[in-house]
Amino acid sequence: MxxxxxxxxxxxxxxxxxxxxxxxxxxxxxxxxxxxxxxxxxxxxxxxxxxxxxxxxxxxxxxxxxxxxxxxxxxxxxxxxxRFRHGFVFINTGKGITRPTDLIGRKVGVKSYQVTAILWLRGILEQEYGVPHKSIEWFAELDEDVEFTPPEGLRLSKIPDEKSIETMLAEGEIDALLHPDIIDPIIEGDPRVGRLFPDYKAEEMAYYAKTGIFPxxxxxxxxxxxxxxxxxxxxxxxxxxxxxxxxxxxxxxxxxxxxxxxxxxxxxxxxxxxxxxxxxxxxxxxxxxxxxxxxxxxxxxxxxxxxxxxxxxxxxxxxxxxxxxxxx
Missing domain, CATH: 3.40.190.10 (Periplasmic binding protein-like II)
Incomplete structure (x- = not known):
């Protein structure tokens, strides 16, 4: 054989x-x-x-x-x-964030900075909605897949191991969260957490119609x-x-x-x-x-x-x- x-x-x-x-x-x-x-x-x-x-x-x-x-x-x-990603921008509903540009100057969490979903979202927010990635203070939960030194002007911190980035969003320690998965506060119906784009499917379809990109x-x-x-x-x-x-x-x-x-x-x-x-x-x-x-x-x-x-x-x-x- x-x-x-x-x-x-x-x-x-x-x-x-x-x-x-x-x-x-x-x-x-x-x-x-x-x-x-x-x-x-x-x-x-x-x-x-x-x-x-x-x-x-x-x-x-x-x-x-x-x-x-x-x-x-x-x-x-x-x-x-x-996966289309507009539905994965989560916000603390008490922070007055109603449009993408409201993220400028805010504290925003990520699972890790390098994650592909987050890279797409940062690019889309900057290119399509006028939100420069360096205008945000970033907080990462996990180490990166590949070692990464933040470039000059990028504010990026790792949260303590005992903290959860999802809990930090719900409790208002950060203002928004970009995440590759549907987060627990959304699954559980926590009123303190919502989506930046409530009709995210419409945003995603408009993005595809404009760009032809299914990320x-x-x-x-x-x-x-x-x-x-x-x-x-x-x-x-x-x-x-x-x-x-x-x-x-x-x-x-x-x-x-x-x-x-x-x-x-x-x-x-x-x-x-x-x-x-x-x-x-x-x-x-x-x-x-x-x-x-x-x-x-x-x-x-x-x-x-x-x-x-x-x-x-x-x-x-x-x-x-x-x-x-x-x-x-």
């Missing part, structure tokens, strides 16, 4: 990776040990700090910073997680030594992820899979607004604009020393013109 290369992949437990996890799709020549138990923050840390996984779904922002620092990682343009959150990272030793895994894994997503998207068209009364209507609305493949992989025109915007924000905000070209950030998946296609 031909021996396959055994690789450990850490990623989220998503529908679009289910065919890989269940073995419906098997990358040619590769045996995957797929780990889905870690939350995103922990997975990114363990990959970038400890290099515990061969391949990992990784914070796009932290990956960009890692490449700028010359750290031994590479990535595929496989974007397992995207990319994560990339598929590799240990550089692994790619150098086995370059053939790059197109093989890329093709496997494409196949898995195609199978998943076809399966998800069945409204019986999800216990939502208006699931079909939501699916049709998504297709009408975002097109048939909002989670497309590769570096087509839409994805290039998407990721170049993120790189631009990273440079503008002092996380990286230069705008890094995408051809330096992503491995080539080409198998030759009109070659390497698959049929589902």
């Amino acid at each position: 031909t021996k396959k290369l055994s690789l450990t992949l850490a990623c989220g437990d998503y529908e679009i990776v289910r065919p890989l996890k269940e073995g419906t799709v098997e990358p040619d020549g590769i045996e995957l040990n797929i780990l889905t138990g870690a939350d995103s923050t922990t997975r990114h840390w363990r990959f970038l700090r400890n290099q515990e996984y061969d391949v990992a779904e990784c914070s796009a922002s932290s990956y960009i910073v890692a490449r700028d620092r010359g750290m031994p990682f590479r990535a595929l343009p496989v974007f397992l997680h995207r 990319i959150m994560h990339v598929l990272g590799f240990k550089q030594a692994l790619v150098e030793a086995h370059p053939w895994i790059v197109p093989n894994l890329y093709q496997a992820f494409e196949q898995a997503k195609a199978i998943a998207m076809k399966r998800m068209r069945n409204p019986r899979l999800v216990p939502l009364a208006w699931y079909q209507e939501a699916w049709e609305e998504q297709e009408k607004v975002l097109g048939p493949d909002p989670w497309e992989y590769g570096l087509g025109e839409r994805n290039r604009k998407n990721f170049e915007t993120l790189v631009g924000y990273s440079h503008q905000q002092g996380l990286i020393s230069r705008p890094i070209p995408l051809d330096e950030l992503f491995l080539s998946t080409s198998q030759g013109r009109k070659r390497g296609t698959f049929r589902t």
Whole structure:
């Protein structure tokens, strides 16, 4: 029997990776040990700090910073997680914040400064709403995935370990909070906490209509030594992820899979607004604009020393013109 290369992949437990996890799709020549138990923050840390996984779904922002620092990682343009972010700007309702510019001069918390969701939000607030990122005093709860020295003029502090950034918002120690997840005070209906954009879906749809950007959150990272030793895994894994997503998207068209009364209507609305493949992989025109915007924000905000070209950030998946296609 031909021996396959055994690789450990850490990623989220998503529908679009289910065919890989269940073995419906098997990358040619590769045996995957797929780990889905870690939350995103922990997975990114363990990959970038400890290099515990061969391949990992990784914070796009932290990956960009890692490449700028010359750290031994590479990535595929496989974007397992995207999310619009206007609904993740939370405010203390007693602070008189009713519009984005009310954040200027305020104390604003973040999970960590480098988080991709927060990078997008700082960029969007600055570019679309006139809120300079250096006009805010920032408070971070966690250490960064990659060591980071704040640039001149950036006010950034880490809160004490015994404090919670979400509790600080509710109790008024900070005025607002940018967070990658829905925070507990919102889930619990705490009246002291609300959203900056109450109709965040309308804001997100307007943002997409203007920019064509459905923000990319994560990339598929590799240990550089692994790619150098086995370059053939790059197109093989890329093709496997494409196949898995195609199978998943076809399966998800069945409204019986999800216990939502208006699931079909939501699916049709998504297709009408975002097109048939909002989670497309590769570096087509839409994805290039998407990721170049993120790189631009990273440079503008002092996380990286230069705008890094995408051809330096992503491995080539080409198998030759009109070659390497698959049929589902």
